[in-house]
Amino acid sequence: MILDPEELGTRDAYKFLIGSVVPRPIAWVSTVSGDGIHNLAPFSFYTVASRNPPTLAVSIGPRTDDQAPQKDTLKNIRDTAEFVVNVVSMPLANSMYESSLGHSPDTDEFAEANLTPAECEVVRAPRVEEAFISTECVLDQILPVGSDHLVLGKAVRFHIRDDLYKDGRVDLETLDPLGRLAGNYTKLGGIFELPMG
Numbered sequence: 001m002i003l004d005p006e007e008l009g010t011r012d013a014y015k016f017l018i019g020s021v022v023p024r025p026i027a028w029v030s031t032v033s034g035d036g037i038h039n040l041a042p043f044s045f046y047t048v049a050s051r052n053p054p055t056l057a058v059s060i061g062p063r064t065d066d067q068a069p070q071k072d073t074l075k076n077i078r079d080t081a082e083f084v085v086n087v088v089s090m091p092l093a094n095s096m097y098e099s100s101l102g103h104s105p106d107t108d109e110f111a112e113a114n115l116t117p118a119e120c121e122v123v124r125a126p127r128v129e130e131a132f133i134s135t136e137c138v139l140d141q142i143l144p145v146g147s148d149h150l151v152l153g154k155a156v157r158f159h160i161r162d163d164l165y166k167d168g169r170v171d172l173e174t175l176d177p178l179g180r181l182a183g184n185y186t187k188l189g190g191i192f193e194l195p196m197g
């Protein structure tokens with residue numbers, strides 16, 4: 001079968017994308033508004049954009065409600081030029097879900113999700129203290145791509161729980177990251193090398 005995204009239409013092409021680009025990592029993005037309100041939301045259109053300087057890419061789509069012209073995360077990044085990407089480990093899955101619900105811009109999503117905002121070293125946005133890894137980012141650029149906005153952020157600090165970092169490597173078993181499938185989730189089912197014997 002061959003499908004033409006234009007013939008599929010926006011909704012089905014989107015469903016094809018989220019069913020075929022799998023599993024996706026989740027950037028759990030914390031920001032602060034110009035008024036000092038903490039915001040937290042997950043984004044699975046997310047990857048590394050450059051190794052040097054270390055740069056992360058997060059794609060933020062249009063708002064699906066009419067509460068505001070854009071998602072709070074995008075507005076805060078535009079206003080402050082900073083954000084933090086936290087990793088969602090399995091014990092934090094429900095808190096991540098809570099933070100994805102459409103809260104109004106004046107809601108502190110850390111409080112809603114029972115999470116602790118911890119101070120960062122370079123940026124004013126808080127990191128999630130309970131996250132095993134958090135990366136402080138300074139905005140590089142925001143590229144409009146179709147209906148979405150691709151946010152590129154230069155990593156300026158990595159935070160990692162001490163026991164997860166040995167000999168320059170991250171302990172992935174303990175990190176236990178949550179992955180996004182189409183609308184569902186997945187977790188590590190085993191780590192192996194190639195070629196297989």
Ligand SMILES: Cc1cc2nc3c(=O)[nH]c(=O)nc-3n(C[C@H](O)[C@H](O)[C@H](O)COP(=O)(O)O)c2cc1C
Binds near residue numbers: 059073074
């Ligand atoms: C696991 C997960 C992944 C998501 N990925 C994205 C994404 O890649 N892009 C996007 O625009 N929204 C994504 N969303 C939806 C946002 O998290 C949601 O719209 C959120 O309310 C935005 O919050 P904000 O207005 O505080 O920025 C995702 C939601 C979940 C639960």
